[in-house]
Amino acid sequence: MTDQRATSSRYRPGSLELLALGLLVLIVGQGWLVGFFDDSPALQTGTTVFVAIVVQALPFLVLGVVLSGAIAAFVPASFWRKALPKNKVLAVPVAGAAGAVIPGCECASVPVANSLMSRGVTPAAALAFLLSAPAINPIVLAATFVAFAGQPEMVLARFVASLGAAVILGWLWLKFGKAQWLRIGPRGHLVGSNSWHTFRLTAAHDFLHAGGFLVVGALAAAAINVLVPPSIMQAVADNPLLSILVMAALAIVLSICSEADAFVAASFTEFSLTAKLTFMVVGPMVDLKLISLQAGTFGKSFVVRFAPATVVVTIVSSVLVGWWLFT
């Protein structure tokens, strides 16, 4: 019956047939393909990095879609409106601080924030949560403490700079944001025959959606990882301003999960503490993977405004906190 509908309602190339044909071509061409990759260590390394990012992020993404599916299916819409202060200006910092107690990486927080919005939470508060949850959750702060063993003040710096940036961006959205910029997933339709069915449909749908964009981000990060010589960034470390901007740019292109980025930041031994802080504040809030995830979830007109604002606010916040705590 799906076939019938596919032909009658609108033109479909027949995605099942497409899938089968594509797989067939690839299986037949496997020998050539493998030989092609074997001949190029760069291509091979890029593929390893690509698969590694996807595999590493998968459990966190599944956790996120399960959470968002559970919110959609089991938590009544009224709960969120009751849990957060009525005053929207006050709801932003409360939602931001809530990020400190709920573990979950940035891939997970995009679908969660989306379902919060579709459950009636004011977008500014949901955005503050979206930004703060991956940056200041207990797992991330513990990882930062371990990575910067000799400098526990880095944990405080990360917490303050990230929460500050998240709340400021929430308030900015409250003041200047327009509803038509933001496409909130039409969760209303996705209702199954019972709560469990709704939960499963929502989780599977969110996974397919967010997973596709995670793959695009992982591809970009893998390409840059292999193509940019590490010696170039070493030369930059001596210039304080340039080093901060480069670390911010690196955080954006490398798209490392926030659970891991402290170890990477710590390994940039030549860079100043403020530059490393910038890396850890920018990365969980805006990077290639997140931009493509957010574009897929909230729409392009949201991302072209939100991503640049996030970059600016996170860098300023890191520099101010770094100046306060590290000098």
Added chain:
Amino acid sequence: MRRDVQAIILLLIGGATLRITLSGTYLNYVKEVMQPFLILASGLLVLFGILGLIDVLRSSRVPAGEAAAEADFEQQLDDELDGHVHGHDHSHGPRAAWFLLLPVLAIFLIAPPALGAFSAARETTNAIPDLSEAQAPPLPAGDPVPVRVSDYIGRAVWDDGLTLIDRTVEMTGFVTPDPDGGWWLSRMSMACCAADAFASRIKTVDAPDLPADTWVTITGTWIPGGGTQSADAIPLVVVESWVEVPQPRNPYD
């Protein structure tokens, strides 16, 4: 995208991940602690895929009236998946789910290996922790005594080799050609996954030339040189014997 194709994609990505996790190949990409989480996550995706296929089969067998209602419901789902981006940008949208086939293909067709000499040669520093504050504990008994590559570097660079004097060590790593001749005994370590891996390298002395990415276990002794108290330092080891070995189960240090 049709619902049966969605279910198949869930099955494929879940199945591919489950397979590399159970076969041990996942150690080429992520840390061992990820195993239970990967099994749980990929198992759940497989389950979602199977239940999704059952949904599709069931809906093709129900009586006409129910089928129409079900079709409406599916239409809604499809509209959501395909439709809600219309008027925005066609490259973003649920069609992104097709991209999930790329990691599946990479895993099944290419099966990318663990990071090797190509990555190790790109690194300019030995990313081992600065141990200058703490004195390294003495090496355990044993002749030769097995030592990890990064441990050797830590002792040689940040502890002036004090704990390595008069000891014969045994280390396993892969060959990374040194552009200045000879090769480094190397090992990659990861903070989280292969995307943030960093290299540990030791310059071998008196070793025969070997092709890149050959895994070897060497015995040897420390000699001063290569620098100390700096991440740029690459310590030396005089190779006394070497034997080619298969890649360890966990290729990362």
